[in-house]
Amino acid sequence: MLQQTQVATVVPYFERFLAAFPTLQALAAADxxxxxxxxxxxxxxxxxxDLHRAxxxxxxxxxxDLPDDPDVWRGLSGxxxxxxxxxxxxxxxRxxxxxxxxxxxxxxxxxxxxGDPRRGPGQRWLWETAEDILPRTRVGEFNQAVMELGALVCTPAKPRCGKCPLASMCVARKQGLQETIPVPPTKPKVIEVRExxxxxxxxERVLLVQRPGTGRWARMWEFPHGALRAKEAPDDAALRLARELTSLGVEVTDEMETVRHGVTHHRITxxxxxxxxxxxAFRSGFYVDSRWLTPAELGPYPISAPQRLLARRLVEGSVQRNLF
Ligand code: SF4
Structure with a gap:
């Protein structure tokens, strides 16, 4: 859970997750x-x-069991x-x-x-060095200590070298390069997407559809959506997407809301x-399943965050029905 996500965000998820699946067996048996x-x-x-599969x-x-064997762990999903x-x-x-x-x-x-420690020779150097400096015992504590030093003292900006236990031997400090090392990661260009x-x-029911087993949001549920073409009016896109993705003929009735969110380097409106x-009748070359549900029945289905917002609006009944 903590990969790419901050501790404060994770805590309530972690607690709910452990309450639902208190043991490895419970997680393995879960749907x-x-x-x-x-x-x-x-x-x-x-x-x-991946966690579920592992x-x-x-x-x-x-x-x-959780085996004390790196090869077993290397073979686990994710x-x-x-x-x-x-x-x-x-x-x-270990x-x-x-x-x-x-x-x-x-x-x-x-x-x-x-050099760039995220690829090529720099990356090799990094892992070799991280291994070379390990102590013989209390390895976990040592690893924690290095990470903690980075989080609290050797911070990305303005590292607190005056308080650092490594200061007397630190090359970057001696050379005054703390602010330029490590080279920053190259950020991918942000792509604007309109959907x-x-x-x-x-x-009284709404159509919820299930995504395929591979790709983004695999096997999660959503309201049909897709990219808005250049110069296409949103209501025309809605008719087209309903036809292409669900084979249904529809009539646009209202504008509900506009949700802005980011997925990796895409900024989506x-x-x-x-x-x-x-x-x-529902037929789709993309979605693998569909349900006609009342808003109250949407709860148990896993839905991506931006679409959940939409589902919540339906439940609250606060959808604005601004007729075109
Ligand atoms: S002395 Fe070196 S390791 Fe310590 S905080 Fe400064 S730059 Fe980081």
Whole structure:
């Protein structure tokens, strides 16, 4: 949960998750839809699916134990070098390093590494160095200490070198390079995307559709949505998307709201329109399942955060029905 996400955000999710799945066996036995529902809002849903799959692997192949064996962990879904080091150094005192943003910064500054530590030779140097400096025992505590030093003392801006226990041996400090090491990561260009989502009503019910098993938001549910084409009016896009994605003929009835959100380097503006089903039956080359549900029935389905906002509006009945 903590990958790419701050502790303060994670705490309530973590507590709810552990209350629902208090043991590895409980998580392994859970339905993936319930796991996704409890993860909903944290984003990067692949982490939830990997965690669930890894729990199943451990229960099926290792009796539900957490083995003291790096090779087993390397073979689990979603477990990379960082996680192997984090789990095994702390749980079993294995001599394995952890490299994340904080320890990366401390090591680069301490050794005066001016190259890019995130790729190529710089990355190799980083992991080798992180391993070389490990103590023989209390490895987990050592790893924690380096990360903590990076979080509290060797901070990205204005590191507190005067308070740093490594100050007398730090190359960056000697050379006055604290602010330029490590080289900042190259940020991908932000891409603006305009989308239309269409909430199709049929009597008291709305159409919820399930995404395929691969790609973004895999197996989660949503209201049909897609990109707005250049010069296309939102209500025309709603008719087109309903036809292309659900095979339904609809009539646009109201503008619900506009939701702005970000996904990786995409900045998405989603115009949400209400519509009434006129004809046809659900058939889709993209979505794998569909349900006609009352707003009150939307709760248990895992839905991405921006679409949940829309679902909540339907539940609250506070949808503005501004007729065009
Ligand atoms: S002396 Fe300064 S730059 Fe060097 S490790 Fe300590 S806080 Fe970071």
């Amino acid at each position: 993936e839809q319930d796991v996704l529902r409890l993860w909903e809002g944290l984003g990067y849903y692949r982490r939830a699916r 729990a199943r692997q451990l229960v099926l192949e290792h009796n539900g 477990v990379g070098r960082y996680m192997v080091g984090a789990i095994l150094s702390q749980a079993f005192d 001599r394995l390093p952890i490299v994340e943003a904080n320890s990366l910064r401390v090591l680069c500054r301490f050794f005066g590494q001016t 239309v989502a269409v909430v199709i009503r049929h009597g 989603m115009i949400c329109l209400g519509a009434r089903k006129r004809n046809g």
